[in-house]
Amino acid sequence: AQKVTQAQTEISVVEKEDVTLDCVYETRDTTYYLFWYKQPPSGELVFLIRRNSFDEQNEISGRYSWNFQKSTSSFNFTITASQVVDSAVYFCALSDSGSARQLTFGSGTQLTVLP
């Protein structure tokens, strides 16, 4: 069965610090997809990134970067030089054939960036 674990329930950092959010997943499929979403206080989930299991290349988008390591079943998310506007709940999600291609979400990490 598929599973996503975000062990960090809450993280607090001071503005301009770097922060890494961990995501560990379980799946028996060789083909699967991983996602990160941001949920600001308004509640709407904002899509950040989608990665398929055959693409292990790390990705950088501005201050955001993602490290995908199949060997450790991890898909970690790093924010460089954090800002107060980064404060939100961040969700990691997995989709594989075992879930009929539906998303399985982790429990989320509440990130608070203090000024």
Next chain:
Amino acid sequence: DGGITQSPKYLFRKEGQNVTLSCEQNLNHDAMYWYRQDPGQGLRLIYYSQIVNDFQKGDIAEGYSVSREKKESFPLTVTSAQKNPTAFYLCASSRTGDGYTDTQYFGPGTRLTVL
């Protein structure tokens, strides 16, 4: 602008009443989804629909019903059979959900409170 709208933003219900949450999208997406989010938890799938006039139960369908008469609309009814309906409800859509994992995009959500 293309997007997903949900109404109302806040909804209050007395015990024993059925209520219907609206979800509309103008992204021309084939697939639509309903999720439930409880405080401090991830999202759980209630129902999903890959095409008009067809839908499938998710992980927590008991006490809920849906319809998909139009491609743009996927209303969710929370029935009196749902024992603990107070939660945040999120609607999402994607290009397709049949054997292909496409990115799901989310609406702003409806917060339901049972009085």
